[in-house]
Amino acid sequence: MNESNKEGFDREIQPAYLYEGYKSTILRAPTKPLVVPKKSDIKLSGPVFKDFELGVLDHDLTKNAIKNGEPIGERIVVHGKVTNERGQPIPHTLLEIWQANAAGRYVHKVDQHDAPLDPNFLGTGRCMTDAEGNYKFYTIKPGAYPWGNHPNAWRPNHIHFSLFGGDITSRLITQMYFPHDPLFDQDPMFQSIPLKGRELLVSKFDYNLTEPDFALGYRFDIVLRGHNATPFENI
C-alpha cells in the first residue's frame, strides 16, 4: 500500500457500494468511478458542539426512557476504546447508538415488525469518549428481527453506532454484532464485509466487565480511518 492511499478506505476491509445480496444497494450504489479530489488546504475537521450538553442518562439506555418500570430484557454493558489507525486514542469524540428492543422491535414509526414495543425502552443513546478514548454504555441486548431482503431473512442481533473522530474522512456508521450469532451466514449486511474485516464487528463477551447482579459485559473496540486524533471541540 503506498503512502497516498494509506489513509483511504481499506478496500480489503470495507464493504463495496454494490453488494447484490443486499438488494437495496442495487438502485442506490454509485455506478461511476469515484473522483479523487486534489487535497484541499483546509482541514476537514469534525463538527463542533454548540449549546448542547449530553444528558446524564444519555449513555444509559436501561434508564433513559423509563416511564413506569424497567425495560424488559437482558441488561448489558458495552465498553470499548476508539483509536485511529495508528492505535492512538481518540478522546472526547461523540458516539451515537440506536437499536431494537429485546423483542427485535424498533421504536421507529416505519418498523412494521409485530413484536411488542417496550414502553420503558427507546433504544437510543450517546456518549463521549474519555481522555483515553474509552466509552461505555448500558443497554438491553437487542433481539433479532425479520426483514424483507430474501425469504426468511433475519438480521443478527446488532447495535447501530455512529462516530466522528477527528475529521470528515474518519466518519463512521457501523453495527456491532454479538459473538457466535447463528444468523451471520444468511445476513447480507454481515456477508458484505470482506472476510478479513468481519470479526472486527463482532463484540467480545468479557466476564471481567460483567457487573455483578446488574449486566453482562461486552467489549467493542473501534478503529477510525486515518491518523488524526483531534478531539471534538466544545464551544
Next chain:
Amino acid sequence: MDKKKLQTPSQTIGPFFAYGLVPTQYGYDFDSWVDNDMAFDLKNQETIEITGIVYDGEENAINDAMVELWQDDGEHRLFGRYGTGTDKRNRFFFKTIKPKSVNGQAPFIHVILFMRGQLLHSYTRIYFSDEHKLNETDQVLNAIDHERRNTLIAEKRDGKYVFDIYMQGPKETVFFDL
C-alpha cells in the same frame, strides 16, 4: 513505526436511524444535538438556504436518507444534519452561510450521504451557480468531465440553492473518494 490497526468496517445506517440521529426533526422524545440550521448562532451574517432531493436509480425520491453538511472556510466551521423522511416530497433543507473562497478555490460545502442500501457512506460537494468565475478556474471542478461537473453545482432558484442528488443514471452525481 506504529503498528497499523485495521479500520472498523462500515455498515449501513439502515431504515430506522431517525429516532437516534435526528430525533427532534421526526418528533421523537429525545433531543437532537444538531439540526439543519447551521447558522443559528451567527449574528449579522447573510444566510443561504439549500434544498434538494436524493434520487435512486429509478429516479424515485429517497425517503430514508440522512444528509450531513460540513463546511469550513477557516473562519466558520459549521455542521448540519437532516433526514429526508419528514417532507412530503422528501426534500432536505439547510440554512447556513456561504463559505468563503479559500486560496482562490471555488467555495463549496461537503456533503455526506447515508441511507439504507449504502453499506458505506458517500461523499459529494455543493458548489454554487453564482460563483461562475471561481468555478471556472477551480482545480477540483476542472478535473471532472464537463458534462458531469454540473452535478456538483447548486442552482439558485427563487432565492434558494437547489441541489438534487442522483445516485445513479444519466444524471448521476459526482461522488468523491476522500
